[in-house]
Amino acid sequence: GENVEQHPSTLSVQEGDSAVIKCTYSDSASNYFPWYKQELGKRPQLIIDIRSNVGEKKDQRIAVTLNKTAKHFSLHITETQPEDSAVYFCAASRAGSNDYKLSFGAGTTVTVRA
Amino acid sequence: EAGVAQSPRYKIIEKRQSVAFWCNPISGHATLYWYQQILGQGPKLLIQFQNNGVVDDSQLPKDRFSAERLKGVDSTLKIQPAKLEDSAVYLCASSRTGTRETQYFGPGTRLLVL
Numbered sequence: 001g002e003n004v005e006q007h008p009s010t011l012s013v014q015e016g017d018s019a020v021i022k023c024t025y026s027d028s029a030s031n032y033f034p035w036y037k038q039e040l041g042k043r044p045q046l047i048i049d050i051r052s053n054v055g056e057k058k059d060q061r062i063a064v065t066l067n068k069t070a071k072h073f074s075l076h077i078t079e080t081q082p083e084d085s086a087v088y089f090c091a092a093s094r095a096g097s098n099d100y101k102l103s104f105g106a107g108t109t110v111t112v113r114a
Numbered sequence: 115e116a117g118v119a120q121s122p123r124y125k126i127i128e129k130r131q132s133v134a135f136w137c138n139p140i141s142g143h144a145t146l147y148w149y150q151q152i153l154g155q156g157p158k159l160l161i162q163f164q165n166n167g168v169v170d171d172s173q174l175p176k177d178r179f180s181a182e183r184l185k186g187v188d189s190t191l192k193i194q195p196a197k198l199e200d201s202a203v204y205l206c207a208s209s210r211t212g213t214r215e216t217q218y219f220g221p222g223t224r225l226l227v228l
Contacts, residue, residue, distance in 0.1 A: 006156075032215050043118075043205070043219040044157065089156050095215040101147075101170055102217060104156030 006105025118220035139208030
């Protein structure tokens, strides 16, 4: 099955700086890579996703990059703000197949210092 | 659109007792997932339904866990008997079928087994 590894497990950044979270996956057939943000005690919420036919996707201060050859993808948050403090999870799946379950990384706790 | 609903939000039981969780997915979503999220870890898929059929239950501890989705809408997840290690948040998620893979999560049920 798919194995997703996520680094770092914790990340502390100064407000206004950038934050980068990296994930690697093992299944070369995976083609859909979402990122979820989970605030303390709340549900995971999709913040951005990328499919294997593109290398980069941006949405305001958030961007995701994908390197299919190396089987890794990254989340970039620029100009961090206190409300960006949360746990971020990456995931991978074989979208469009019968086996499209999401495999999640262990999560990164991001703390933005004011 | 209304989100995924779950109940109860919190449950405290003693080991060897039984417990049941309920989920109502987003209207029109044919695929429903149950995840177990242990503190400090990413969600782990327990079971996936497509309408009222099971697509994947390979990670469901079938000796104590069961789930059903009789009419292809609401679903229940049951644990009997519960063990200490079942303490976790149980998340329900749903998605449309076909090309839509985005999973929307419910608020979760936080279970504590004493």
